[in-house]
Amino acid sequence: MNISRRFKIIFSLLILQLAGIIIVMFLWIDSARKVAEAESQGHQLMDLAHILRQSSDDLTRMVRVYVTTGDKVYLEYYEQILAIRNGKQPRPSNKYDLHWDTLVSQQNFDSSAISASTMEQMILNAPLDSQERALLFDALAQSNELVSFELNAIELIKNHTYEQLPLSVKLSAQDKVFNSLYISQ
Template sequence: MKENMRSIFIIVFVSIAVSITALIFVTLQLRRASESLAEATISRYESYLLADEMRQSSDDLTRLARTYVISGGDPKWEKQYFEILDIRNGVLPRPVHYENIYWDFVAAGDLNPRPKDKAIALLDLMKEKGFSQLELKKLDEAKEISDALVKTETIAMNMVKGLYVDSEGKFTIKKTPDFEEARRLMHNDEYHINKAKIMKPVSEFF
């Protein structure tokens, strides 16, 4: 009888131990899966913010170029315009939490809303975040089109100064400022079509 009780006790004990071990194993696996999912979600969100920065930078450049033209050449708008380009291209340091509202504060007079971080090009940041080759291709395409539109914006802004492009692509020819033509360049159908071309590969990313 004692032997039977001992056997039953051992069987019950082993069963409980196995169940507890299995429960611990399953719990750990679920925890790892949850952590992996959380990391993937955070990574994807950060990738979304970087991709959206391409769209936002293009919109900010448009706003500042138009404001410069309409204002008749207020240099602060041109300065902000080229700062955005330099940050995007890794020439100037990126502000901390640059994905948040920034240039609206600068436009309102707060010239340094947040401290600066390291200088790094937007596309290089995307590579660091592990963007796929397809994603990088789409966003690089958007940047190339945006850079091409910068030429139009630069022509319009220099036109306000009375500077016109020469055969080498430099603004060395001095003439009378043409405010009307500058405004037309920044608001015509061609400009809007090119803006849409920038947004198309960005929208495909999402």
């Protein structure tokens, strides 16, 4: 075997190794892209779950304070939260801003907002698989069941002067949002 032939064999092996490295590199890049997409999808799922949980917690807190105190400002907050969740008002721009906590404690907040969209639209527009989407829709349905309890409690108090309501009506409204059936939802 002469030197020229050995050189060609070694050069061919080097080219094959380089081709193998390039193929492995492209596979690694594709794999990294898929991991990044899955991570992004997981973050979007967690963001939507957080937004849904936070809105449900905020609704519960506002209705409980309203039926306990009769202070109409909490009814207004409740109605705003529900309007934002139902896409009738724009959502605050910072999804992690404790908007209602800030509003209640300081009576002012950053009013910048993004476009209005329903929770259903947000779930449908997110790149989720069918199981994740189904879990979020189930959680939303459960939260909406709580809203029906809350609206029933609100109706007992809404069109009356709280101080003049009989104690039995006040307790009945409070029971609707503090009883074991409500809590188990």
